[in-house]
Amino acid sequence: MEKFTSHTGIAAPLRRSNVDTDQIIPAEYLKRITRHGFEDGLFAAWRKDPQFVLNQPEFADATILVAGPDFGTGSSREHAVWALQDYGFAVVLSSRFADIFRGNSGKGGLLAAQVDQSVIEQLWLAIEANPATQVTVDLVERQVRAEGITAPFEVDDYVRWRLLEGLDDIGITLQHADEISAFEHRRPAFAPVTIGT
């Protein structure tokens, strides 16, 4: 995983609350068995509407998504994170993220940064007034910055550390292989197995 320290780019305003993962990527796109190439499924239904924000040329190069509250609810599909990344997003800003989506983001290297809804409103106004506004999301300082706006964001300490270092979770866990084996010896005899009975 690549290290994430700070990101600056164009931000797209998504003025919707409760953006569920079925909207982020509909189930029909989940049949693929590859890890990349999900950009065409991102917000597939909404993108059929010419007025949809991502269809506006000024937001074609957006790398930061500024969304309403409760982003990423619903299905656990990690494809939602992959679709956002494949499309070109590096950061999603929202005042509240669904737990599974937030977890998936951290693992995939997409920064889900939580800010106050008032900051979301300020950003929406700023980028709608001037779509070329450069927004910086600084993971080192935990700060969102744009012209006239400086605001802190919340991100889990451990996720932040992993993103800053670009570390792979499985590698970290396997450093504790001895402890896992020791735990397995302590498990109760009645615990079920799926092979045999």
Next chain:
Amino acid sequence: MGKTLAEKVWDAHVVHRAAGEPDLLYIDLHLVHEVTSPQAFDGLRASGRPVRRPDLTLATEDHNVPTIDIDKPIADPVSRAQVEALRTNCAEFGVPLYSLGDAEQGIVHVVGPQLGLTQPGMTVVCGDSHTSTHGAFGALAFGIGTSEVEHVLATQTLPLKPFKTMAITVEGELPAGVTAKDVILAVIARIGTGGGQGYVLEYRGSAIRGLSMEGRMTICNMSIEAGARAGMVAPDETTFEYLRGRAHAPTGEEWDAAVAYWSSLATDDDASFDAEVVIDAASLSPYVTWGTNPGQGLPLSADVPSPDDAADEVERVAIERALEYMGLKAGTPLRDIQVDTVFVGSCTNGRIEDLRAAAEVLKGRKVADSVRMLVVPGSARVRLQAQQEGLDRTFIAAGAEWREAGCSMCLAMNPDKLAPGERSASTSNRNFEGRQGPGGRTHLVSPAVAAATAVVGRLASPSDLTAA
């Protein structure tokens, strides 16, 4: 101070704990299906890692399998490729798999419990958000993403941050005709789709204790729709009776040891929850959703709400948008809403008791001419049992379609879909835009309400029906 059920199960699974790091938890059961696993197996292959415990892993084909002609190759080439990838991966990594056509195939969340693999005090994960279902046994069970699937395959553990606990206490007796589905729809309407975020919910109170395991599974299943990754019910005699004699349940002395342990798991009297919601069971009635998220639900006797009822601007926009998508007018009685499709099935309501409830309503009645009704058992085993009980004949006589097991129209990854603009009453768990097919409109209901709606052609409860 005492501990809650969730805290006890968590603490019993900590492999590694250090300040500033998430706890590393051991996973007792990992369920796998075709949609969220191919990239995880690929990851293992790329890094040369084996599956650490294939004997604690079980795979089944459910999300995109067809529910007719299952003896023929899957027609959709993309679905077929995904199912075939699962078969190849399971063979290569030694993971047991119940394939289409096997008597144990079905929706993962129906299969685990019916085999007796889901037991109290366990940690259960699956790359599917409705893994919360298994919490009905007093297991800590939650959905994970594909990276986490790979992590569990490789290590049989997961690094997890502690959660908060919320008690949802439903006290009193449920009125006649009010089911577990109505309880959970009412809970979600009350606390909202984000209300449970960061929490494990523990459902408590006499109304919950009075429910069967099937009913408890329906409730825990939809914890995720309230924003919580997991929901739990303390194990009791109802739980033990359900498990006794099942294929993977302990026997003999091990059974006694297990029951003694399971009995120790209930939340201590002096434990405290971070939040508590109390619901009066007697105040509940059949619930139905009118909008495009599961929190947009109301009693069936209510009217479609108006944007003017909203508490704030965000909610006003959400109601407006939902009404537009759903093609509904504020003030319309919910009972006046006509549907063209009724779906009974899913990991929420695809178990034997759900099919019995729907069949009970349909007995001696006919599905309205304007309605197509699909009955999709949650597993091949449920299907067999229903046939032994003659439920299939009731459904067919009423004019419903009796299908093979799978996720089916809950998420429309197989050919069972709504056409654009079609409206369903569905016993599934999500009424999101396009969930049951692009442009489809979904009203979430209980199996009894689904069956009554099929007869009337409009949203209805069994009490609306004249005697058969």
